[in-house]
Amino acid sequence: MRPAHIEMDFIAPSRKPGGLAVLLLVVGLAAAGWATWDYQQTVDQVAGLSLRLAQATGTRAAGSSAARDRVVAEAQKVALELQTPWTAMLDDLEKATASTKGDVSLLTVEPDRVNRKLKLTAEARSLPAALRYIQRLQKNPALHDALLESHQIRTDVAERPVRVQIVANWRIIS
Amino acid sequence: MSLPWRDEVGVYLSPRRLVMVRLQRGLRPRCVLEACFPVEAAAPNDWRATMNVLAARLAEPDWAGAGLRVAVADHWARQSVVPAVEGLERTGERLVYARHWLAQTYGEMGDDWQLALGEGLPSRPFVASALPTALLASLQEVAAGAGVPLLSVKPQLVVAYDRWRKRLPDNGWLVTLDEGCLSAAQLAPHGWDRVHTVRIGADWSAELRRLRTFGRLTVGASAQRVFVDAPRWLRAAAPEVFDDGLEWLEDEQPQRSSLHDVVRARGMYA
Numbered sequence: 001m002r003p004a005h006i007e008m009d010f011i012a013p014s015r016k017p018g019g020l021a022v023l024l025l026v027v028g029l030a031a032a033g034w035a036t037w038d039y040q041q042t043v044d045q046v047a048g049l050s051l052r053l054a055q056a057t058g059t060r061a062a063g064s065s066a067a068r069d070r071v072v073a074e075a076q077k078v079a080l081e082l083q084t085p086w087t088a089m090l091d092d093l094e095k096a097t098a099s100t101k102g103d104v105s106l107l108t109v110e111p112d113r114v115n116r117k118l119k120l121t122a123e124a125r126s127l128p129a130a131l132r133y134i135q136r137l138q139k140n141p142a143l144h145d146a147l148l149e150s151h152q153i154r155t156d157v158a159e160r161p162v163r164v165q166i167v168a169n170w171r172i173i174s
Numbered sequence: 175m176s177l178p179w180r181d182e183v184g185v186y187l188s189p190r191r192l193v194m195v196r197l198q199r200g201l202r203p204r205c206v207l208e209a210c211f212p213v214e215a216a217a218p219n220d221w222r223a224t225m226n227v228l229a230a231r232l233a234e235p236d237w238a239g240a241g242l243r244v245a246v247a248d249h250w251a252r253q254s255v256v257p258a259v260e261g262l263e264r265t266g267e268r269l270v271y272a273r274h275w276l277a278q279t280y281g282e283m284g285d286d287w288q289l290a291l292g293e294g295l296p297s298r299p300f301v302a303s304a305l306p307t308a309l310l311a312s313l314q315e316v317a318a319g320a321g322v323p324l325l326s327v328k329p330q331l332v333v334a335y336d337r338w339r340k341r342l343p344d345n346g347w348l349v350t351l352d353e354g355c356l357s358a359a360q361l362a363p364h365g366w367d368r369v370h371t372v373r374i375g376a377d378w379s380a381e382l383r384r385l386r387t388f389g390r391l392t393v394g395a396s397a398q399r400v401f402v403d404a405p406r407w408l409r410a411a412a413p414e415v416f417d418d419g420l421e422w423l424e425d426e427q428p429q430r431s432s433l434h435d436v437v438r439a440r441g442m443y444a
Contacts (some may be wrong), residue, residue, distance in 0.1 A: 003344045006292040006301055007337060010310055010327040019180075068242045 041053075044073040056059035077113075084113055085142050089170055093120075099136055103129035118143065120166040127151060130164045181206075181240035183322075184432030185228060186330065186440045189215045190353050192305035192407035197242060197432040197441050205428040207236055208439045218354050218373075221250055225312050242317050243326040243432045245440075246356040248350060251288065251329035252280045252304040252371045263296045267300035272302035280304075294333075298364050302330050326433065330440075331369070333355045334403040338423050339438040342401060352440075365372045406441055 124130035292301035
């Protein structure tokens with residue numbers, strides 16, 4: 001076993017740091033500063049990325065919500081379209097018009113899908129012919145409650161035809 | 175601010191010789207210069223002649239610009255192992271007690287002597303050394319005059335112990351020998367148990383026989399090993415003594431500490 005070390009010196013250890021100590025201190029402080037700066041940069045970067053992520057997620061949510069609304073609207077539209085008994089209605093209109101033997105001409109057909117109404121514009125040789133046409137419509141299975149909304153007699157034409165606006169409801173035939 | 179890798183000059187100050195080594199520091203310190211200068215001293219106690227030689231050498235470019243570490247020959251040192259005293263914990267109290275203890279051995283010691291204490295536990299005996307205050311002041315002046323820092327000043331026995339400690343057991347004797355002076359420390363696990371310094375004359379054989387008796391100084395007279403740090407020429411002067419149970423400490427390999435290298439150089443040149 002070795003005898004213990006004896007530390008003795010007539011020159012007291014200098015309290016003043018040596019060059020190497022100062023150099024190490026400077027390097028240490030620089031390293032600590034760089035580490036702090038790098039850490040702050042990383043924190044800022046993470047915060048920025050989080051913010052961007054949140055924004056992207058929110059935009060996507062908002063966008064998807066609007067798109068969903070659009071899709072729903074389109075789906076509803078399609079559903080309504082699909083629920084509209086066009087074939088039956090057109091078949092009824094064709095039969096009703098044909099039954100007038102030329103006294104009534106159907107000019108326009110405007111569907112109101114939301115209210116399930118059908119607005120018709122027709123021109124008849126006379127008002128009684130128009131009324132008979134309406135009565136005929138009222139008997140059709142697809143259309144019901146056909147009503148004369150308005151009528152207008154054209155005086156600028158020699159035959160004095162009557163233009164009528166007819167509104168009818170339709171029903172879904174299962 | 176000092177340079178991180180300033181060179182160091184290790185110095186052995188003795189009445190007859192000045193040994194100097196220059197160590198280039200760095201990751202692998204190496205000795206780049208070593209020399210031994212004779213001193214014409216008027217008397218063994220006269221350290222001023224050696225100091226003048228040192229001042230002159232430090233003015234030379236070869237030795238300039240390096241921090242100084244100095245080993246002072248035991249001729250000029252007073253040393254003792256101070257017994258532990260309960261309650262002496264402050265350095266100031268230990269200094270006063272050590273001064274009192276040294277005075278019992280060497281006579282009254284006033285401000286002419288400056289003390290240094292070996293650090294240790296309060297419950298353990300501690301080593302106390304004293305050097306002339308004027309010698310230390312002169313060293314400071316020489317260093318300041320050369321524009322170099324004085325890094326360390328230690329007695330030769332302490333320097334030799336530090337150099338050889340890893341080779342020493344925790345019992346036995348460490349002896350340092352120089353022309354006109356012999357110092358011996360009895361080794362113990364905590365450091366030293368006792369220390370003796372004696373002046374020796376021109377009759378080297380007689381003094382070396384006295385040196386051999388250090389091996390029988392211990393209680394129980396068991397054969398304790400004696401390790402000797404001495405200039406090479408002393409061994410050559412009385413080989414029969416060194417061949418009679420004394421163990422010679424020498425190392426020709428350069429050391430990585432300037433003071434340790436001074437021990438090597440002193441062994442070769444002084």
